[in-house]
Amino acid sequence: MSKYIFADKFFFEGKAEGPGFLEIKDGIFGNFSEERPEKAAEIIDYAGHWIAPGLVDTHIHGFRNHDIMDNDVEGLNQISEGLLSCGVTSFLPTTLTSSTKALNHVVEMIGANSTKVRGAKIKGIFLEGPFFTEKHKGAQNTRYFCDPSVDLLKVWQKLSNNSIKKIAIAPERRGAAEFIEYAVGEEIAVALAHSDATFEEAKQAVEKGASIFVHTFNGMSGLHHREPGMAGAAMILKDVFAEVICDGHHVHPAAANILMNTRGRDSTVMVTDCMMAGGMPEGNYQLGEFPVDVRDGAARIEGGSLAGSILQLKDAVKNVVEWGIATPQEAIYMASTAPAKSVQLDHECGKITEGYAADFIVLNPALDLIATYMDGICRYQAKTTTRKSEFDDFSCDNESIG
Known part of the structure; x- marks a missing residue:
């Protein structure tokens, strides 16, 4: 089952979009939509933050x-x-x-x-x-x-x-x-x-x-x-x-x-x-x-x-x-x-694109690094991060989101 990242802004090649929901399935980027997915879908909420390629x-x-x-x-x-x-x-x-x-x-x-x-x-x-x-x-x-x-x-x-x-x-x-x-x-x-x-x-x-x-x-x-x-x-x-x-x-x-x-x-x-x-x-x-x-x-x-x-x-x-x-x-x-x-690697990394490995980073609007994900798994989280209440139920310790 797919899970979704919600954030205020997503940086795609040549454009930024959001707020919206980015699908992650089996460690791979899926589609992006400004519409909230079905109620049964799990959403990881990064409201107030930006999502960029790794x-x-x-x-x-x-x-x-x-x-x-x-x-x-x-x-x-x-x-x-x-x-x-x-x-x-x-x-x-x-x-x-x-x-x-x-x-x-x-x-x-x-x-x-x-x-x-x-x-x-x-x-x-x-x-x-x-x-x-x-x-x-x-x-x-x-x-x-x-x-x-x-x-x-x-x-x-x-x-x-x-x-x-x-x-x-x-x-x-x-x-x-x-x-x-x-x-x-x-x-x-x-x-x-x-x-x-x-x-x-x-x-x-x-x-x-x-x-x-x-x-x-x-x-x-x-x-x-x-x-x-x-x-x-x-x-x-x-x-x-x-x-x-x-x-x-x-x-x-x-x-x-x-x-x-x-x-x-x-x-x-x-x-x-x-x-x-x-x-x-x-x-x-x-x-x-x-x-x-x-x-x-x-x-x-x-x-x-x-x-x-x-x-x-x-x-x-x-x-x-x-x-x-x-x-x-x-x-x-x-x-x-x-x-x-x-170095001719843009067919596999450096972009948030459907079908690519879900390697991405979470930034705040001041461009401070909040978290780093690889293959849909949170691999790093800034220790000084102060979360809003919507983050309280989310642990970034190597949790898979796909």
Whole structure:
């Protein structure tokens, strides 16, 4: 028998509707109606709240003191479970530039365990490196930088049980064009990152099939009026997605607004680039082989360069609305549907659509996360939630609603 979620507003692709009732049956989204269902139907009442798709983080290195590069199965589980508190229901575990041996082990571990994690769903792997250039290295280890290798990608794809969904390269490296064509042919999204490429080099990479610019403005050649560089390419080239880290440290809100206005909010992807210190107190941590100092909301390696972030995706949504550069509808889209589309996963996540897994979040009008559902089961509830009387008979402790 179907059950229903009642809420004031529901965020669907391209529109918001409500108040109304959203059907959940066997962990799957059913139909939506503004009319109350039959009296016998069970209704879970979220009056005064909003329902949005589960968020999709396509660029995240770690959380709660665990790093993907630790190559630890339980650590991977802890990251996936922790992400539920961020409103994330799907993600791409993201590697760092490292030795071939280390990357072999990590992708193999993820591929063997991607369907076994207890929290947010692993939808594939994002390989961030090692095919980068030194000038905009960020927190990537230059010791392992090399030219793009189809042979290496074949090895990693085989070891990972074909789990690689996205790989980042610097387009000016030798062999980039051939590599891009091969990867795209294997349905792997090619992203451009940690690069000093010219606008023309970035354009040529896009023409070969590259489709994502990684953490735009960071780790790339900047915009100049005589050489638009990677940043300029990210803003105006057609049929690409541009990532942006909206934590207030990586990108000034005005710059984020410029990107969204030129790129379009439908192809701007909010990511966290979160490292192991996410969800942890300030202090000393590691990002790959680099020690990181986390303070004042930012993570930095020696010398002051930013080393990923401690951003939670739910906070990115709230930030851009509070900065006045996106509506709630746009912000939610940039953190759910757009990320899923950027890696060709929007046929299975990032939307509230009939037939999709019932992965969704409950927000209040201030965009605070109230609860996270996965497959129709409440998997996280904010401890500080103050419920109205209509919620008193509802427990969110792993209760199935379908």
